[in-house]
Amino acid sequence: MVLRVVQWATGSVGRAAIGAIVAHPELELVGCWVHSADKHGCDAGELAGLDPLGVRATSSVEEILALEADAVVYAPLVPSSREVAALLRSGKNVITPVGWYYPTDKETTKVEQACLDGGVSLHGTGIDPGGVTEVFPLLLSSMSSAVTFVRAEEFSDIRTYGAPDVVRSIMFFGSTPEQARTGPMLDLLSRGFTQSVRMVVDTLGIGGDVDIRPRHELAVATAPIDSPIGVIEPGQVAAQKFFWEAFVGDRLVVQIGVSWLMGEEHLEPAWTLGEEGERFEIEVRGNPDTFVTIRGWQPESVEAGLASNPGIVATAAHCVNAVPYVCAADPGVVTSVELPMVAGRAHPDLLGA
Incomplete structure (x- = not known):
């Protein structure tokens, strides 16, 4: 079964995540939220520097909440517990590189009940924090x-x-x-x-x-x-x-x-x-x-890094690769020590028929 995924925000991590979603054999990009009105209506693939994908970006939160999807890769510059809770209550698992890696009970107050209400999970992951550091x-x-x-x-x-x-x-x-x-x-x-x-x-x-x-x-x-x-x-x-x-x-x-x-x-x-x-x-x-x-995970030069920073790509990949595992988890805030080992997937050329 292919999981339907929304990309939330198209900064450097978000753009890399779109590419990782497209390359993942178990995932399908079905939505894209953007902060800027200038990006509203643009093709998500083109925003990520890819060929058109037929998925139009929207700046409407309500449109994303109403969309039928299994998961959201939530990658804004600054996280909002209110936004995350709304996404969870709409029945979408949330995977994010901007928080909730190993939260205290106090830090989950606003989102734990939303997970239970939506029957879904919230997972924080990434590279630093979210990978190298723990x-x-x-x-x-x-x-x-x-x-x-x-x-x-x-x-x-x-x-x-x-x-x-x-x-x-x-x-x-x-x-x-x-x-x-x-x-x-x-x-x-x-x-x-x-x-x-x-x-x-x-x-x-x-x-x-x-x-x-x-x-x-x-x-x-x-x-x-x-x-x-x-x-x-x-x-x-x-x-x-x-x-x-x-x-x-x-x-x-x-x-x-x-x-x-x-x-x-x-x-x-x-x-x-x-x-x-x-x-x-x-x-x-x-x-x-x-x-x-x-x-x-660091570029060979300043110019190469500004074009595509491997650390940013690794952050996005860790989030995207976690999607199937988070969708299979019991509802609630789930940390890396509670998930099975998260693995990547082979290049599309190696997947066979």
Whole structure:
């Protein structure tokens, strides 16, 4: 049975998700919601840079709610519990990269009953958070006993992230250090990454009084730096690091971090991405230890990243590949530790007759 899927929003993740839905043999794109009135009526395939698909985008929420569909890949810039609850009550499973990875009871208040009312499920997934930061470390932990420490870390050149308004106005690159320190980014990121830390802590069974502490560091430009958001002048923020660390007493047990740099020149402190360049790293300390470096989810150049960022595509693919599993789950908020192993599907050329 083919599952009918709606794509909600057509930013970078949404456009990649449309391509992944089209390539998935168990899914069919039947609807597309867009924020911009300029996109209303456009073909969803053309919005995603594909051939026309015969699915017209709409800016009408009511039209999407009335549509017969099994699932929605919900990928706006900022999530709305109200929107998600409405989609769930309309009988559509929701898979999203913008929240609900491992929510507390308080964080599910507005959506849990909506799941039950609609007889469907809500699932948060993605890459960082949603994959590298909790799902993959936990998978690797199955190869060790007596785990004592887990680390998951991203090292990226933020110039390849094709969302200049987000980079400047939300991430506060190009701002003063004080503006970046008091801006919303740490709080916004903490909503997701804290859930990643708690998933690892709870699933491993780490007990005692666990204290999760956020940490934010930044570097400024020492000379003008050309970037997709314009020139970053000396003294303006040109690199940032965020960490979420779980302690039991004085003992560090889980560490999740991201390092985002506008290149590796003219920074104070003189940060670099290290000899290995852009990558994701996962470390599990136990018997035995495990250390994994993931490549391929960052582009080979700034220009390539602005054209198609592999990390964005991976985020969308993880959401889309989860659709059949979420649709088969019992109603409610379902996390990655409650689903079977989510797998991709073969290229259409390899599927046979």
